[in-house]
Amino acid sequence: MSSGPPVPPRSRGVIALLEENCTVCMLCARECPDWCIVIESHTEDLPPLGPRGRPRSRNVLDRFDIDFSLCMYCGICVEVCPFDALFWSPEHSYAGDGPTALVHEREQLRDWMASVPPPPAEDPAGAPPD
Amino acid sequence: MTPEGVAGRLAALLGAGTVVSGTATVDVERTRWVDAVTTVRDDAELDARFFDVLLGVDLLDEGFEVVVRLWSLTGRHAVHLRTRCPRDDARVPSLAAVFAGAAWHERETAEMLGVAFEGHPGLTPLLLPTGFVERPLRKEFVLARREEKAWPGAVEPGESTPNPRRQPLGAPGRRR
Numbered sequence: 001m002s003s004g005p006p007v008p009p010r011s012r013g014v015i016a017l018l019e020e021n022c023t024v025c026m027l028c029a030r031e032c033p034d035w036c037i038v039i040e041s042h043t044e045d046l047p048p049l050g051p052r053g054r055p056r057s058r059n060v061l062d063r064f065d066i067d068f069s070l071c072m073y074c075g076i077c078v079e080v081c082p083f084d085a086l087f088w089s090p091e092h093s094y095a096g097d098g099p100t101a102l103v104h105e106r107e108q109l110r111d112w113m114a115s116v117p118p119p120p121a122e123d124p125a126g127a128p129p130d
Numbered sequence: 131m132t133p134e135g136v137a138g139r140l141a142a143l144l145g146a147g148t149v150v151s152g153t154a155t156v157d158v159e160r161t162r163w164v165d166a167v168t169t170v171r172d173d174a175e176l177d178a179r180f181f182d183v184l185l186g187v188d189l190l191d192e193g194f195e196v197v198v199r200l201w202s203l204t205g206r207h208a209v210h211l212r213t214r215c216p217r218d219d220a221r222v223p224s225l226a227a228v229f230a231g232a233a234w235h236e237r238e239t240a241e242m243l244g245v246a247f248e249g250h251p252g253l254t255p256l257l258l259p260t261g262f263v264e265r266p267l268r269k270e271f272v273l274a275r276r277e278e279k280a281w282p283g284a285v286e287p288g289e290s291t292p293n294p295r296r297q298p299l300g301a302p303g304r305r306r
Contacts, residue, residue, distance in 0.1 A: 030283030043288035
């Protein structure tokens, strides 16, 4: 998928979306300084799990767009996501023939997940986990 | 030299000097602006002869502040000098004769903040299009892109459009 010379670790090429982890909390869209994330969702009712349960509702994602013509690659959305739904991918060759070609919708953001590298190995000199 | 040491030397030279956010800083009247910067530049003890940056800050009712940052290559310490001018009289003497490199920074500050630098050799605009008369770094400047587009964060979870009956959630920067 990637072409050209290798890029260094933690390179910020494009932002990928792991939709299964997204709870539509809107934090990324609200923190984005460039207003480049647009999210739409609806609420779905779930039947009770058992005879004594009660119905639950959950948010279902309808639309998740990132406009990379506005994005300044600050990574605040990746940092702020409490459920690890957004990831940096080093993939950077996605030039388009106009600004609209840089609006990546949820399917395309999901496809970028394939190029997300595995997390770096634990640093033996790092602080111990809490 | 430590910031406290630099501030002490500033107090001896100019009668004032504090440490603000870890950097020795002195506020001077704009009538003394050129003299103060020249004094700091020529002081052998401070040796702050490297002009780093000059910039302007919009302080709303308190007018505009012009900040210059000097650096000592030998002592590895910084000196910040600040001066203020009122909004309706946005004029500050130019430092172009003290540091030639300051001329470029003053051109940019004049263009973006609308502060006139008196004695500057030529305050020609640098970046803005011809005929652009607004001052983009003044607080009252309205960013057109922010006016024409709705804030995407106003949508609550489970919504596609903001609920008109709810008190609208203010976008960052408009919450004041």
